[in-house]
Amino acid sequence: MRRKSFADMECPVARTLEAMGEWWTMMILREAFRGIRRFDGFQARLGIARNILARRLAALVAAGLLEKRPYSSRPPRHEYRLTEKGRDLFPVLVAMMEWGNRWAAPGAGPAVSLVDRATGRPLEPVIADAATGRRLDPRDVTLVPGPGAGRETLEALGLAPSAASAPSRGAASP
Amino acid sequence: MRRKSFADMECPVARTLEAMGEWWTMMILREAFRGIRRFDGFQARLGIARNILARRLAALVAAGLLEKRPYSSRPPRHEYRLTEKGRDLFPVLVAMMEWGNRWAAPGAGPAVSLVDRATGRPLEPVIADAATGRRLDPRDVTLVPGPGAGRETLEALGLAPSAASAPSRGAASP
Numbered sequence: 001m002r003r004k005s006f007a008d009m010e011c012p013v014a015r016t017l018e019a020m021g022e023w024w025t026m027m028i029l030r031e032a033f034r035g036i037r038r039f040d041g042f043q044a045r046l047g048i049a050r051n052i053l054a055r056r057l058a059a060l061v062a063a064g065l066l067e068k069r070p071y072s073s074r075p076p077r078h079e080y081r082l083t084e085k086g087r088d089l090f091p092v093l094v095a096m097m098e099w100g101n102r103w104a105a106p107g108a109g110p111a112v113s114l115v116d117r118a119t120g121r122p123l124e125p126v127i128a129d130a131a132t133g134r135r136l137d138p139r140d141v142t143l144v145p146g147p148g149a150g151r152e153t154l155e156a157l158g159l160a161p162s163a164a165s166a167p168s169r170g171a172a173s174p
Numbered sequence: 175m176r177r178k179s180f181a182d183m184e185c186p187v188a189r190t191l192e193a194m195g196e197w198w199t200m201m202i203l204r205e206a207f208r209g210i211r212r213f214d215g216f217q218a219r220l221g222i223a224r225n226i227l228a229r230r231l232a233a234l235v236a237a238g239l240l241e242k243r244p245y246s247s248r249p250p251r252h253e254y255r256l257t258e259k260g261r262d263l264f265p266v267l268v269a270m271m272e273w274g275n276r277w278a279a280p281g282a283g284p285a286v287s288l289v290d291r292a293t294g295r296p297l298e299p300v301i302a303d304a305a306t307g308r309r310l311d312p313r314d315v316t317l318v319p320g321p322g323a324g325r326e327t328l329e330a331l332g333l334a335p336s337a338a339s340a341p342s343r344g345a346a347s348p
Contacts, residue, residue: 010285012274013204013267017197019278030187033312034330045330085277090312091269091301093187099266100186101320103259104193109321111184112331116303117316124304127265129290129297133307136299138207138264142291146275147283156208156219157286 010153016092019063024048024056026096029082029089032066037079065089094125184327193237194263198222198230200270203256203263206240211253239263268299 009015020026031045043053057080060066065086068078094114101110114123127136145153154160183189194200205219217227231254234240239260242252268288275284288297301310319327328334 010280011204012271012279012284012286013200014274015278016270016274017200019274023191026187026191030185034317087312088273088276090310091299092266092273094301094310095265095269096190097186099262100188100190100193102262104189105186105320106184106322106324110186111320111322111324111327112186112317113320114310114315115318117314120318123310123315125265125301125310126304127268127299128302128304128307130300130302130309131298133302135304136264136268136288136297138261140291141288141297143208143286144289144294146279146285146287148280148285150280150285153285 010148010150011156019065020089021059021063025060025065026089026093028056028060029065029086030093032080032082032086033090033093037081039080042080060086091127095127098125184322184324185330190266193239195233195237199234199239200263200267202230202234203239203260204267206254206256206260207264207267211255213254216254234260265301269301272299 009018027046028042031042036042036045039050039053039057042057043050046053048056057066061068061080064083066080067083069081070076070078097112097114101113105111114125115121116123128134129136143157145157145159149157151160183192201220202216205216210216210219213224213227213231216231217224220227222230231240235242235254238257240254241257243255244250244252271286271288275287279285288299289295290297302308303310317331319331319333323331325334
């Protein structure tokens with residue numbers, strides 16, 4: 001199926017999906033968070049062809065999520081390190097992991113879980129407000145337009161006339 | 175590019191990606207979290223062809239992320255509601271939104287941001303431990319095998335012999 005570009009949408013979720021590029025991005029970043037830095041390390045862990053991996057790593061570097069750093073000059077060799085922009089995807093990865101452990105684990109239970117490195121205590125990751133520590137629930141939050149809000153966003157928030165049906169006056173489904 | 179199935183991988187991130195199916199899933203769920211329930215509402219908001227939307231909604235129902243509920247018997251009409259399994263993807267969506275606002279916002283700034291529904295106060299979503307409220311940082315956490323861990327997971331965690339290069343003995347990159 002043809003993939004539509006999300007780059008010109010205002011929605012931050014759409015723009016994140018565009019930056020992530022494709023599912024494989026998260027698999028490569030997963031390994032980077034686990035400490036893998038070198039081409040052959042990624043290749044062995046992910047089991048994909050070298051030319052495909054090379055293209056994907058180049059795309060992640062171009063997107064600013066990984067950076068190439070030399071670790072040897074003779075012979076010239078480099079490794080791939082997470083940038084701050086890449087490291088900031090950690091919450092996305094953790095949220096996916098939690099969902100997978102709850103809803104898509106193998107029959108025997110989760111294959112892997114997250115623990116406190118210092119104590120070994122199991123962690124229960126949730127999305128919380130940094131200021132208050134309060135857990136964020138869909139019913140407790142809402143969206144407001146920011147400085148970059150254009151017509152698309154205002155329409156989505158019901159603050160400008162729109163062709164979209166509001167939930168209360170939605171037309172019949174087929 | 176051919177998309178490899180992640181369904182038989184043990185990794186919870188891979189299994190979540192498999193369940194989500196494709197990027198468009200998150201766009202449809204985004205609208206569902208905003209209260210859109212009816213076919214024409216999704217269609218107007220997403221601007222995609224009806225046959226494509228119908229196929230995607232059917233896939234989300236088949237995956238158990240949305241459920242069809244009748245709201246009229248004459249004529250027979252139904253709407254699409256988030257299941258508990260679908261609602262549990264909220265943290266993934268919020269984490270993507272936060273990243274997009276930080277790293278991929280339009281020039282003028284974020285188009286939309288999350289606020290407390292009751293007070294209107296801006297929220298700063300982070301991934302935190304539910305038990306302690308402590309913010310989870312990649313450097314503070316590690317992975318341990320769970321009951322569903324097989325060879326794939328044990329190898330990934332360095333607890334079984336593997337063909338993969340460990341970071342410290344990674345081979346040269348090309």
